[in-house]
Amino acid sequence: MDKKPIIELINISKSFPGVQALADVNLSFYPGEIHSLIGENGAGKSTLIKILGGVYKKESGQIFIRSEECEIEDVTHAQSIGISVIHQELSLIPDLTVMENLCLGIEPTVGRSVFIDKTAMRNTALEIMEPLGLIINPHAYIRDLKTADRQMVEIARAVSRNAAMVIMDEPTSSLSSREVSTLFNIIRKLKSNNVGIIYVSHILSEVLSLADKITVMRDGRLIRTLDACDADEDILVRSMVGREIKDYFNKKDKEIGDVILEVRNLTREPHFSDVSFDLRKGEILGISGLVGAGRTEIIRAIFGSDKFESGEINLWGKKVDILSPQKAIELGLGFVPEDRKLEGLMLEASVRHNISLPSIRSTARRGFVDNKWEIDICKEYINKLKIHTPSNNTISKSLSGGNQQKIVVAKWFAARSKILLLDEPTRGIDVNAKSEMYSLMNNYTKDGGSIIMVSSELPELLGIADRIVVIRQGEISGILDRKEASEEKIMMLESVLKNTRKELVP
Amino acid sequence: MNNEKIFFEKFKEFLKNQPLVFILIGLCIIISSVSPVFLLPQNLINVLIQISINALIATGMTFVIISGGIDLSVGSVAALCGIVVTAIIQPYVDISIPLTVTLMVVLSIIVGLIVGGINGFAISRLRVPSFVATLATMNIARGFAYVYTKSRSIYGLPEAFGWIGQGYVGPIPVIVIIVLLVLLTAHIILSQTVFGRYVYAVGSNEEVAKLCGINVKNIKLKVYIISGILSAFAGACLASRLITGQPTAAQGYELNAIAAVALGVGGMSGGKGGIGKTIQGILIIGVINNGLNLMKISSYWQIITMGVIILGALIIGQFEKED
Numbered sequence: 001m002d003k004k005p006i007i008e009l010i011n012i013s014k015s016f017p018g019v020q021a022l023a024d025v026n027l028s029f030y031p032g033e034i035h036s037l038i039g040e041n042g043a044g045k046s047t048l049i050k051i052l053g054g055v056y057k058k059e060s061g062q063i064f065i066r067s068e069e070c071e072i073e074d075v076t077h078a079q080s081i082g083i084s085v086i087h088q089e090l091s092l093i094p095d096l097t098v099m100e101n102l103c104l105g106i107e108p109t110v111g112r113s114v115f116i117d118k119t120a121m122r123n124t125a126l127e128i129m130e131p132l133g134l135i136i137n138p139h140a141y142i143r144d145l146k147t148a149d150r151q152m153v154e155i156a157r158a159v160s161r162n163a164a165m166v167i168m169d170e171p172t173s174s175l176s177s178r179e180v181s182t183l184f185n186i187i188r189k190l191k192s193n194n195v196g197i198i199y200v201s202h203i204l205s206e207v208l209s210l211a212d213k214i215t216v217m218r219d220g221r222l223i224r225t226l227d228a229c230d231a232d233e234d235i236l237v238r239s240m241v242g243r244e245i246k247d248y249f250n251k252k253d254k255e256i257g258d259v260i261l262e263v264r265n266l267t268r269e270p271h272f273s274d275v276s277f278d279l280r281k282g283e284i285l286g287i288s289g290l291v292g293a294g295r296t297e298i299i300r301a302i303f304g305s306d307k308f309e310s311g312e313i314n315l316w317g318k319k320v321d322i323l324s325p326q327k328a329i330e331l332g333l334g335f336v337p338e339d340r341k342l343e344g345l346m347l348e349a350s351v352r353h354n355i356s357l358p359s360i361r362s363t364a365r366r367g368f369v370d371n372k373w374e375i376d377i378c379k380e381y382i383n384k385l386k387i388h389t390p391s392n393n394t395i396s397k398s399l400s401g402g403n404q405q406k407i408v409v410a411k412w413f414a415a416r417s418k419i420l421l422l423d424e425p426t427r428g429i430d431v432n433a434k435s436e437m438y439s440l441m442n443n444y445t446k447d448g449g450s451i452i453m454v455s456s457e458l459p460e461l462l463g464i465a466d467r468i469v470v471i472r473q474g475e476i477s478g479i480l481d482r483k484e485a486s487e488e489k490i491m492m493l494e495s496v497l498k499n500t501r502k503e504l505v506p
Numbered sequence: 507m508n509n510e511k512i513f514f515e516k517f518k519e520f521l522k523n524q525p526l527v528f529i530l531i532g533l534c535i536i537i538s539s540v541s542p543v544f545l546l547p548q549n550l551i552n553v554l555i556q557i558s559i560n561a562l563i564a565t566g567m568t569f570v571i572i573s574g575g576i577d578l579s580v581g582s583v584a585a586l587c588g589i590v591v592t593a594i595i596q597p598y599v600d601i602s603i604p605l606t607v608t609l610m611v612v613l614s615i616i617v618g619l620i621v622g623g624i625n626g627f628a629i630s631r632l633r634v635p636s637f638v639a640t641l642a643t644m645n646i647a648r649g650f651a652y653v654y655t656k657s658r659s660i661y662g663l664p665e666a667f668g669w670i671g672q673g674y675v676g677p678i679p680v681i682v683i684i685v686l687l688v689l690l691t692a693h694i695i696l697s698q699t700v701f702g703r704y705v706y707a708v709g710s711n712e713e714v715a716k717l718c719g720i721n722v723k724n725i726k727l728k729v730y731i732i733s734g735i736l737s738a739f740a741g742a743c744l745a746s747r748l749i750t751g752q753p754t755a756a757q758g759y760e761l762n763a764i765a766a767v768a769l770g771v772g773g774m775s776g777g778k779g780g781i782g783k784t785i786q787g788i789l790i791i792g793v794i795n796n797g798l799n800l801m802k803i804s805s806y807w808q809i810i811t812m813g814v815i816i817l818g819a820l821i822i823g824q825f826e827k828e829d
Contacts, residue, residue, distance in 0.1 A: 344717075
């Protein structure tokens with residue numbers, strides 16, 4: 001390409017505690033080019049986008065914008081130099097109309113007064129939407145629009161602010177296939193207007209049909225950049241994987257017993273439908289799938305915190321109605337949610353109060369908390385799980401992510417749960433804490449407990465799970481045994497669309 | 507030397523954890539230097555009587571605020587219950603003290619159950635924000651008090667009715683004993699029982715509480731009922747102290763109670779605080795008001811002071827959050 005790049009990245013690095021998120025990334029983005037970034041969760045795509053969008057700051061390396069070195073200070077600065085990021089969560093104001101959103105911050109006024117010129121605003125909005133071929137009523141409220149239309153408005157707004165570079169993070173995750181093709185038309189229009197596009201997606205078929213260039217990332221590094229015409233799904237999948245699994249999973253030999261939990265035809269439209277699987281005593285059952293495939297919703301339904309429409313759950317051979325988490329806990333289930341800070345932990349409460357919460361009632365005497373039991377059980381699990389805390393009275397907020405996660409797990413150990421449902425149990429914790437978490441899980445199952453674990457990290461699932469259920473768009477697309485599972489197979493089951501799936505799975 | 511250092515460190519620690527104790531002592535020193543009357547036993551007992559109604563209401567408010575809510579209806583509930591109690595007791599000239607007390611308690615429970623139940627139901631089941639729900643019941647309860655009395659006060663109550671509000675056991679006012687018992691019970695419930703722990707859990711993080719098997723709706727309902735009953739009882743006690751049923755009684759008392767709790771906790775974000783903290787808040791407010799009285803400063807200034815206290819407490823709480 002003879003054009004000059006809009007953005008040139010040289011040796012960009014960024015690390016978070018315990019993780020090298022980006023290491024020496026060199027990339028150039030050109031005007032009029034659709035450049036797709038792909039990679040597993042945690043490969044560093046999001047970090048890269050956030051650095052370009054001004055959310056994070058790079059640690060080292062240089063960024064050149066139109067051949068001039070530039071430090072991206074913050075989000076506003078990124079926008080002012082022509083970089084617009086369209087995140088998965090949209091940033092429109094739902095209670096304003098389309099035109100008000102499009103003109104937010106640049107409202108036309110009547111003369112020099114403070115009054116808004118509605119006609120001018122409407123015309124501006126139409127001028128913004130017209131070249132993109134958007135037909136949306138400028139007076140409609142955002143909250144009344146379909147997700148796809150909102151996304152279009154968002155894109156229109158991004159482009160209207162003279163964006164030279166539009167970055168899209170998984171824009172199709174909540175769109176239907178027809179809406180996707182509308183979106184693609186708009187992206188192609190942008191391209192013909194010489195706007196550069198960075199397109200992040202998990203769905204390989206989309207990437208292949210849309211992108212000019214594809215860059216594969218893994219573990220914060222660039223693996224390869226290739227022209228879309230030279231790529232196919234096999235090549236991409238193979239580049240995305242290809243890592244040795246370290247033995248930090250502490251996998252031990254153990255006996256797997258009888259089926260204790262049967263899930264039959266569990267359905268909750270539109271999140272998941274007809275989901276059936278078994279869990280055995282001593283087993284770690286992994287659930288894999290893309291973000292938004294319905295994994296979390298399934299285990300939340302099993303735990304009784306979300307309702308489901310049809311299907312049944314059998315526990316120890318008996319049909320059970322789990323209508324609330326309370327009931328699930330009585331039946332011996334425990335749930336470690338995905339978002340530790342929002343759903344897992346009372347951050348302002350002490351370690352002790354957090355650990356004992358699910359079990360204080362069953363151990364109480366006439367409604368009074370059994371203080372001796374509480375202190376004993378907390379000390380026991382602080383020791384067993386090696387929770388680093390000054391005391392059991394310490395406020396949980398002050399501990400590290402890994403220790404906080406151990407507290408969330410400890411409360412279910414303290415409650416003597418027989419089945420643990422873990423949703424992304426190692427998210428946001430460092431490598432050592434991860435390894436400790438794996439050995440906890442292994443010891444727990446060795447002692448007869450069972451685990452269902454949702455994870456987005458394939459190496460983790462392959463390293464620790466005995467079987468892996470793969471979910472795609474709310475349905476089970478395959479159940480793989482530990483021996484036959486591989487990253488390639490899982491990724492195919494996750495991301496390849498229904499009609500093409502059969503030919504591609506070896 | 508070393509010992510001194512340790513003592514100094516401990517002192518600093520205590521100061522950091524219990525700043526209100528020092529504010530309280532400081533206030534007492536300032537007020538007693540301006541007005542020597544302040545430290546006389548009679549005045550101190552006066553302070554206790556003056557804060558007793560607020561203490562009852564603030565105890566219920568403590569439950570509500572720990573659970574992450576707010577109850578604006580307390581003052582109106584107090585007025586309504588004062589009316590109900592006086593209206594029912596008025597005809598019985600020769601009623602005995604035990605029967606009066608029983609009636610007051612039973613009627614308080616009934617009024618508190620009804621209004622608190624409506625609050626709790628609207629907030630927990632219908633998901634109305636607590637601020638809005640209790641604002642509505644605040645007006646409804648006050649309205650009923652006016653409608654029933656046609657905005658006239660109820661006088662001519664039997665002598666026995668004044669025992670709770672004006673009576674003494676030895677040198678100690680009956681109302682002060684009652685308040686101490688209520689505070690102690692509330693403290694035990696909040697700090698020692700499973701229910702108390704659940705109230706903190708709900709206020710700390712509702713989602714966590716739900717996922718740990720706590721019936722969040724049930725806890726919220728109970729919290730507003732407790733607040734309803736305690737404020738209704740406070741209203742009965744206030745009527746007994748004045749030996750009158752007034753539909754205008756306890757106007758603005760919600761503000762005093764919220765100020766006491768917010769001051770004690772340093773904010774009202776839920777999951778934090780306790781009866782101990784609330785007592786400190788109540789005492790500070792009581793001492794300030796008494797001081798203003800002794801210095802013959804207009805009672806309107808007390809309203810301004812209360813607003814400043816709430817604002818100050820919330821600002822301090824905000825700073826702590828950011829740390």
